[in-house]
Amino acid sequence: xxxxxxxxxxxxxxxxxxxxxxxxxxxxxxxxxxxxxxxxxxxxxxxxxxxxxxxxxxxxxxxxxxxxxxxxxxxxxxxxxxxxxxxxxxxxxxxxxxxxxxxxxxxxxxxxxxxxxxxxxxxxxxxxxxxxxxxxxxxxxxxxxxxxxxxxxxxxxxxxxxxxxxxxxxxxxxxxxxxxxxxxxxxxxxxxxx
Amino acid sequence: xxxxxxxxxxxxxxxxxxxxxxxxxxxxxxxxxxxxxxxxxxxxxxxxxxxxxxxxxxxxxxxxxxxxxxxxxxxxxxxxxxxxxxxxxxxxxxxxxxxxxxxxxxxxxxxxxxxxxxxxxxxxxxxxxxxxxxxxxxxxxxxxxxxxxxxxxxxxxxxxxxxxxxxxxxxxxxxxxxxxxxxxxxxxxxxxxxxxxxxxxxxxxxxxxxxxxxxxxxxxxxxxxxxxxxxxxxxxxxxxxxxxxxxxxxxxxxxxxxxxxxxxxxxxxxxxxxxxxxxxxxxxxxxxxxxxxxxxxxxxxxxxxxxxxxxxxxxxxxxxxxxxxxxxxxxxxxxxxxxxxxxxxxxxxxxxxxxxxxxxxxxxxxxxxxxxxxxxxxxxxxxxxxxxxxxxxxxxxxxxxxxxxxxxxxxxxxxxxxxxxxxxxxxxxxxxxxxxxxxxxxxxxxxxxx
Numbered sequence: 001x002x003x004x005x006x007x008x009x010x011x012x013x014x015x016x017x018x019x020x021x022x023x024x025x026x027x028x029x030x031x032x033x034x035x036x037x038x039x040x041x042x043x044x045x046x047x048x049x050x051x052x053x054x055x056x057x058x059x060x061x062x063x064x065x066x067x068x069x070x071x072x073x074x075x076x077x078x079x080x081x082x083x084x085x086x087x088x089x090x091x092x093x094x095x096x097x098x099x100x101x102x103x104x105x106x107x108x109x110x111x112x113x114x115x116x117x118x119x120x121x122x123x124x125x126x127x128x129x130x131x132x133x134x135x136x137x138x139x140x141x142x143x144x145x146x147x148x149x150x151x152x153x154x155x156x157x158x159x160x161x162x163x164x165x166x167x168x169x170x171x172x173x174x175x176x177x178x179x180x181x182x183x184x185x186x187x188x189x190x191x192x193x194x
Numbered sequence: 195x196x197x198x199x200x201x202x203x204x205x206x207x208x209x210x211x212x213x214x215x216x217x218x219x220x221x222x223x224x225x226x227x228x229x230x231x232x233x234x235x236x237x238x239x240x241x242x243x244x245x246x247x248x249x250x251x252x253x254x255x256x257x258x259x260x261x262x263x264x265x266x267x268x269x270x271x272x273x274x275x276x277x278x279x280x281x282x283x284x285x286x287x288x289x290x291x292x293x294x295x296x297x298x299x300x301x302x303x304x305x306x307x308x309x310x311x312x313x314x315x316x317x318x319x320x321x322x323x324x325x326x327x328x329x330x331x332x333x334x335x336x337x338x339x340x341x342x343x344x345x346x347x348x349x350x351x352x353x354x355x356x357x358x359x360x361x362x363x364x365x366x367x368x369x370x371x372x373x374x375x376x377x378x379x380x381x382x383x384x385x386x387x388x389x390x391x392x393x394x395x396x397x398x399x400x401x402x403x404x405x406x407x408x409x410x411x412x413x414x415x416x417x418x419x420x421x422x423x424x425x426x427x428x429x430x431x432x433x434x435x436x437x438x439x440x441x442x443x444x445x446x447x448x449x450x451x452x453x454x455x456x457x458x459x460x461x462x463x464x465x466x467x468x469x470x471x472x473x474x475x476x477x478x479x480x481x482x483x484x485x486x487x488x489x490x491x492x493x494x495x496x497x498x499x500x501x502x503x504x505x506x507x508x509x510x511x512x513x514x515x516x517x518x519x520x521x522x523x524x525x526x527x528x529x530x531x532x533x534x535x536x537x538x539x540x541x542x543x544x545x546x547x548x549x550x551x552x553x554x555x556x557x558x559x560x561x562x563x564x565x566x567x568x569x570x571x572x573x574x575x576x577x578x579x580x581x582x583x584x585x586x587x588x589x590x591x592x593x594x595x596x597x598x599x600x601x602x603x604x605x606x607x608x609x610x611x612x613x614x615x616x617x618x619x620x621x622x623x624x625x626x627x628x629x630x631x632x633x634x635x636x637x638x639x640x641x642x643x644x
Contacts, residue, residue: 022285022569028581031281031565035558035638036588039284044640047633074618075630078604079586081615085606086584147629 026094046147053100102143107188115189271295274545275363277564285572364510407499422455449477463593509547525549590631
């Protein structure tokens with residue numbers, strides 16, 4: 001048994017040794033994303049979301065919504081169409097396979113604590129862990145840059161993200177009850193959760 | 195007025211922005227007014243700077259006169275070349291990469307207009323090459339003096355570097371001779387179109403202008419580096435004058451019949467700056483630093499107290515000397531998939547020096563070309579098919595100290611050529627796009643040099 005395990009390991013290592021970080025379907029096509037989202041989707045920025053380890057269903061929905069103008073963004077709409085052109089499934093699979101490290105942006109501890117105290121309202125859908133629920137189309141919030149999370153909440157609050165999406169009605173109603181300052185605290189908290 | 199967050203919302207948020215500590219060396223805080231001092235940056239970049247300068251440690255050109263394995267030489271450590279050097283190593287670490295870049299530090303042209311207005315420091319846009327060294331790139335701070343395509347060698351003075359494939363990313367050179375009197379006055383007439391000492395000097399001249407003095411900015415005919423750059427500079431100079439020298443004015447002499455990029459957005463922004471006098475189709479053909487006067491093609495003479503003359507441009511000198519330029523003797527034609535020169539085999543050209551692709555001469559495009567070319571070169575050296583990849587362009591312009599606009603272009607490959615899919619502009623200016631601009635800069639500097 002140990003021999004077989006070793007053999008399998010050798011085969012596995014040999015199988016991957018030839019493949020560099022830029023090989024494989026989706027990897028070269030994803031390079032255009034790294035200018036803003038970091039190499040392998042590991043965003044180093046406060047405003048650009050981390051794509052490494054992203055659930056493929058969520059990535060694909062985001063690309064399709066940006067391309068269709070449901071999520072309005074002059075930055076993302078052209079790139080979303082480019083990703084569709086080169087194959088969204090491959091690019092989604094590439095990012096999903098990248099190891100994810102939480103954002104290097106460190107929120108202020110006081111903001112994290114204020115956010116923690118208010119975070120229960122998010123957990124109804126996103127779970128206590130904040131990891132979401134793919135079966136219900138609820139994404140993972142944890143470890144994303146706080147600036148990105150805050151901006152998305154502001155967009156929901158103003159009904160500028162996916163305006164006609166019935167599934168988001170309750171979320172947007174909730175956002176309207178939360179002061180902007182608390183949205184920033186919530187962003188700080190979920191950004192800090194691992 | 196914008197995609198979702200009003201100015202008042204972002205302004206309110208900025209006042210309570212709850213981030214204080216940034217762990218990553220390349221990160222700048224993403225609120226527009228924050229500055230990172232040179233000292234802070236060096237501290238965060240670790241001990242590499244000191245070690246790199248220790249006598250005897252730095253590699254010399256003569257160390258590379260023989261080639262043992264496969265080698266890629268990269269000429270130019272700017273947006274295209276630095277990215278290409280890094281990504282060849284990422285694509286295949288068994289390939290030796292030698293980067294020739296005379297400057298010991300990289301200074302970012304994007305965001306350098308903010309140094310003129312005092313919104314940013316030059317230190318906050320200056321970076322070293324230490325992380326490329328950590329990735330195994332052999333960085334030599336020497337200029338390439340000649341290319342020998344037949345022998346596959348780059349000459350550096352009396353030494354030569356053999357290569358398997360060469361990536362040339364030489365940026366632009368100025369056509370001094372196109373403006374009478376300019377060649378002899380290069381030290382006094384500033385371009386500040388390559389970020390660095392001239393940027394700092396022009397900022398000083400702007401600060402010392404008398405209240406009521408005239409600042410003249412001249413824009414060359416397209417094609418030139420960074421199409422919206424002169425109009426962003428117009429905003430930054432006008433913003434500074436409006437706040438600090440309210441009696442002064444800015445005269446913009448543009449060789450082009452209209453703004454070359456983001457015209458409607460810039461014109462809307464200029465409504466806030468009545469101190470701008472914009473004159474289209476006013477090509478400057480002569481400068482007289484003694485009389486402090488420029489002359490246009492139409493014969494108009496314009497007096498200035500401070501002059502910023504952006505000269506006409508062509509591909510970097512090494513590209514012209516190596517016969518990589520086309521019939522126009524200005525720019526280099528390349529294959530759209532590999533960026534291999536149409537003139538010489540095994541030599542690839544990327545960045546502002548190229549022509550023929552429907553892309554602007556921007557840092558973002560050069561970065562994209564660097565990545566695509568690196569993958570192509572690594573694929574070719576490994577006898578593998580080159581994957582079809584297209585560049586993208588994200589381009590922010592600051593229209594004040596805190597608001598920005600943007601244009602974004604995406605591309606596909608069609609029939610072996612790069613073809614634009616779409617261009618999008620922001621519907622207006624906002625602080626949110628300025629925040630995204632800072633996020634973009636932090637990310638792409640890291641993508642190049644981190």
